[in-house]
Amino acid sequence: MSVIKINQKAYENNLKNIIKKVGNSSKIISVFKDNAYGHGAKILAPIAKSLGINFVAVKNEKEAYNLENFFENILILSHRPHGNENPKFIYTINEISKIQEYKIGTKIHLKIDTGMHRNGVYMENIEDAFLKIDKAKLNLEGIFTHFSSADEMDASFFVQREKFFQAKSLTQKRYENLIYHSYNSSALFRNQEIPQDEFFRIGIAQFGYGDKNLEKVLSLYAHKLSERILKSGQSVGYGRSFSTEKNLKIATYDLGYADGLFRYNGQGGLFLANNKKILGKISMDSFSCEDCGDEVCVFNDAEIWADFFNTISYEILVKLHPDIPRVLI
Numbered sequence: 001m002s003v004i005k006i007n008q009k010a011y012e013n014n015l016k017n018i019i020k021k022v023g024n025s026s027k028i029i030s031v032f033k034d035n036a037y038g039h040g041a042k043i044l045a046p047i048a049k050s051l052g053i054n055f056v057a058v059k060n061e062k063e064a065y066n067l068e069n070f071f072e073n074i075l076i077l078s079h080r081p082h083g084n085e086n087p088k089f090i091y092t093i094n095e096i097s098k099i100q101e102y103k104i105g106t107k108i109h110l111k112i113d114t115g116m117h118r119n120g121v122y123m124e125n126i127e128d129a130f131l132k133i134d135k136a137k138l139n140l141e142g143i144f145t146h147f148s149s150a151d152e153m154d155a156s157f158f159v160q161r162e163k164f165f166q167a168k169s170l171t172q173k174r175y176e177n178l179i180y181h182s183y184n185s186s187a188l189f190r191n192q193e194i195p196q197d198e199f200f201r202i203g204i205a206q207f208g209y210g211d212k213n214l215e216k217v218l219s220l221y222a223h224k225l226s227e228r229i230l231k232s233g234q235s236v237g238y239g240r241s242f243s244t245e246k247n248l249k250i251a252t253y254d255l256g257y258a259d260g261l262f263r264y265n266g267q268g269g270l271f272l273a274n275n276k277k278i279l280g281k282i283s284m285d286s287f288s289c290e291d292c293g294d295e296v297c298v299f300n301d302a303e304i305w306a307d308f309f310n311t312i313s314y315e316i317l318v319k320l321h322p323d324i325p326r327v328l329i
């Protein structure tokens, strides 16, 4: 059975590193969306809690219910209002025209579109949104924005930050004791001065990506299904994309693209953590390689697979099937 090993110490060290950077664990909104980026929300929740995290962000209500016994504050990022919102959760307003569709009294954070143009209310419509929120008798607890290019050294980050400052001061004229947040992992790790009056929504950095002082938390293991000697000239797997020039002891392991691996087509050289090549194409439920014993580490750094597949570590991680057991090491 394939397994995902979660390194508890690494996760704790990363969180401690982040807490130190922001000054206080109460200013962190741990982003736990999509099963904590594939790491397993339920397995990490008690660890985060033990380090003082009491605020998380998730994708939808299902994820919020999954964590309701762990955290006091749960912000739902991608909610479509249905009028029966749970008073325990905090819901994002992504769209000004849907404000009246939330249940009276619902706790909300208003998202401001400062330049990403994905979700949220335009700067010029903030006052209008406030009127609608008051009319719908919603309980505004915070405002936030999201940067489109926090990981790049271009000017847009500063433009968006400036707009959010303006949004904050508009809000402060009308409401007291709201919370504000804009920084994600890469904004926090830009090594610039950080705002003192904000919370921080931290996702990928918790898991060890984005700064050299962080440690990778997740490693993915597969287990041997069978072994054989591949004779010179024989091939393994669909399409015969790999064939050996000399006799080779190979083995087939129990992890494939149905488990969330990207489908490698056998071209270009994709390597396991031990630097052995995957031989031939990845199948739905298995892959083959030189015999590496009963258990093999597929990867312990998603960046390597992300580079190979021309994507980002986020995608490699969240694709890992929720049915793969997650265990703490």
Ligand SMILES: *Cc1c(COP(=O)(O)O)cnc(C)c1O
Pocket: 031, 033, 077, 146, 183, 184, 185, 186, 201, 202, 203, 204, 205
């Ligand atoms: C996913 C997400 C984050 C976390 O981003 P990281 O880059 O993983 O830190 C923060 N805010 C919003 C709105 C998100 O969707």
